[in-house]
Amino acid sequence: MKKIGVLTGGGDCPGLNAVIRAVVKRALDTYNLQVLGIREGWAGLVKGRVEPLTYFSISGILPRGGTILGTSRTNPLKSEETLQRVLNTIKKFGIDGLVVIGGEDTLGVAGRLHEMGIPVVGVPKTIDNDLPCTDYTFGFDTAVSIVTEAIDRLHTTAESHHRVMVIEVMGRHTGWIATIAGIAGGADCILIPEIPFKIDAVAAMIKRRCERGKTFSIIVVAEGVEFGAADGQVVQDEKTDEFGHALLGGVGIVIGKKIQELTGMETRVTNLGYIQRGGTPTAFDRVLATRFGVKAVDLLARKEYGKMVCLRGNSVESVDLQEVTSSSKTINPELYGVAELFFG
Ligand code: F6P
Numbered sequence: 257m258k259k260i261g262v263l264t265g266g267g268d269c270p271g272l273n274a275v276i277r278a279v280v281k282r283a284l285d286t287y288n289l290q291v292l293g294i295r296e297g298w299a300g301l302v303k304g305r306v307e308p309l310t311y312f313s314i315s316g317i318l319p320r321g322g323t324i325l326g327t328s329r330t331n332p333l334k335s336e337e338t339l340q341r342v343l344n345t346i347k348k349f350g351i352d353g354l355v356v357i358g359g360e361d362t363l364g365v366a367g368r369l370h371e372m373g374i375p376v377v378g379v380p381k382t383i384d385n386d387l388p389c390t391d392y393t394f395g396f397d398t399a400v401s402i403v404t405e406a407i408d409r410l411h412t413t414a415e416s417h418h419r420v421m422v423i424e425v426m427g428r429h430t431g432w433i434a435t436i437a438g439i440a441g442g443a444d445c446i447l448i449p450e451i452p453f454k455i456d457a458v459a460a461m462i463k464r465r466c467e468r469g470k471t472f473s474i475i476v477v478a479e480g481v482e483f484g485a486a487d488g489q490v491v492q493d494e495k496t497d498e499f500g501h502a503l504l505g506g507v508g509i510v511i512g513k514k515i516q517e518l519t520g521m522e523t524r525v526t527n528l529g530y531i532q533r534g535g536t537p538t539a540f541d542r543v544l545a546t547r548f549g550v551k552a553v554d555l556l557a558r559k560e561y562g563k564m565v566c567l568r569g570n571s572v573e574s575v576d577l578q579e580v581t582s583s584s585k586t587i588n589p590e591l592y593g594v595a596e597l598f599f600g
Contacts, residue, residue, distance in 0.1 A: 259290040260556055261306065261351040264323040265297030265330075265362030269381045269395030270537035271545035272323040272357060277314040278549025279355050284311065287557045292349055297358070298365060299330040301342040306349050318542060321535040331498035333365055346374060353556040355549075357381050359393075360581060361499040363564060367577040370562035377555045378564035378577050379548045383533055385432040388585040389575040390566035394545040399426065399532045400437045403476075406528055407441025411474060418471040420462060420515055420523040424508030426532050427478035428501070429584040431592075433532065434478040439595045444473045446595050447511070449480040450586045455511065459518035461600045466521065473521075477511055479504040505529070547572045 262279050264272050276293070283289040293309040294300035317324055332342045346354070353375040356366040359382040366376045380387045385396035403425050414421040423443075425433045431448020438446035445461060447453050462473045484490035490507035497503075505527065512525035537545065544567060551565040551572045563574040 257287075257289060257352040257557065259292060259350050260353040260355060260553070261292045261294050261346075261349070262309070262325070262355040263294035263297055263300060263357065264325050264327045264381070265356065265358035265365075266327060266381070267359070267383075268322050268327050268533060269383050270321050270398040270533070270535065271394035271541040272327075272381065273317040273320045274537060274542045274545035275357050275379055275381075275394070275549040275552075276309070276324060277317050278546045279553055280309045280311070280314045282550045282553040287553065289553075289557070292351060293325050296326040297328040297330055297362065298332040298342065299328045300325075301345045302330060302332050302338050303341075304345045304348065306345065319536045321537065329361070329497045329499060331361070331365065333368060334498055342369075343374075353377070353561070355379060355552045355556065359384070360387060360584070361501075363387070363577060364581045367562070367581050370577055375556065375559070375561040376577075377552045377561065378580070379552050380564055380566065380580070383433065384427050384430060386428075386430040386584045386586075387580060388583055389564065389580050391569070392544060392567050394541045394548065395533070395537070396432065397540040397544075398535075398538045399433050400440065401538055402532050402535075403433055403437035403528060404440040406526070406531075407437060407443065407474060407476065410526060411441070414472040414474060417522065420473045420475060420512070420519065420521050422475045422477060422508045422512040422515065422523060422525045424477050424479055424505070424525065424527040426528075428480045428504060430480070430586050431478040432587060434476045435587050435592060435595050438476040439598070441474070441476070442598065443476040443595070445475045445599050446592075447475065447477045447481050448587060448592070449478055449482065451592060453481070455483070455514050456518065459515055462515065462519050462521065465600055466519075475511070475515070477508050479507055481507055483507050483510055
């Protein structure tokens with residue numbers, strides 16, 4: 257093996273640059289491998305947009321949010337032609353192994369390419385923390401810190417105005433950010449996709465709080481809860497991306513209106529949106545991302561292809577990509593039970 261490629265796909269996430277830095281450093285220092293950066297996720301392989309990464313390229317990027325390589329939601333498996341272009345680029349640039357940093361969609365493509373004989377290794381990325389087979393994905397801790405700080409800030413204004421504050425956070429399939437930041441921020445109710453809820457019960461709980469003298473409430477809602485038309489998710493746009501996902505967002509407003517109607521209490525809604533994904537990673541995410549990047553190159557060097565690096569306890573290990581892409585990692589009831597203890 258002489259040359260490896262690295263790409264970042266899907267939504268950006270704090271810690272991507274830390275992984276890229278670790279991949280380049282490990283490859284150059286330990287294995288004397290050249291590293292090619294692939295621009296804009298899978299689009300870079302489709303379009304042949306590839307450039308060498310050096311020590312200079314990674315200088316100063318550890319604390320930077322986003323990804324120096326750019327990213328996209330391009331699905332190279334959408335046609336025979338795009339797949340062929342990917343294979344041509346890999347051949348043309350002599351890429352002997354690929355580090356693919358992404359979430360469910362990006363890693364799903366990596367798994368398919370592995371089945372076609374392309375040497376790939378995956379690195380789990382998503383602020384949603386919903387990838388199975390790893391205790392944590394990098395980016396999640398940063399998102400949780402941002403949301404927790406926001407809840408703290410919203411708490412004081414909610415209290416001053418005797419209002420209900422609905423805070424919508426990311427979480428397409430699962431409520432990891434909502435649950436963990438909700439516990440950390442002392443939320444009075446947390447609504448997540450995994451646990452069905454009755455809005456009447458939420459309103460009744462808010463009223464009971466009020467009767468007890470708690471004249472404000474903090475309700476954290478994951479964007480993926482089903483409270484839209486025909487009991488589906490609330491989408492901003494019906495149009496889907498190349499992996500079939502609609503852009504979620506707005507369920508907080510729908511829930512907020514209903515709560516105001518049912519309780520008669522003034523209700524305000526904040527959607528934290530992309531603030532959760534932008535900016536500098538926490539120390540935890542920098543370290544996790546760095547360990548993942550180092551391990552990914554080790555796997556390629558040892559020809560352990562078709563794997564994803566993962567965190568189990570405090571140990572960085574690996575798992576078959578096939579295992580990863582079949583399901584989402586949902587909140588366990590014990591954890592939600594801890595959050596629930598503080599509701600109302
Ligand atoms: O996958 C992470 C995520 O943050 C989801 O929670 C969210 O639905 C999605 O990305 C939105 O990303 P984009 O608008 O970039 O497609």
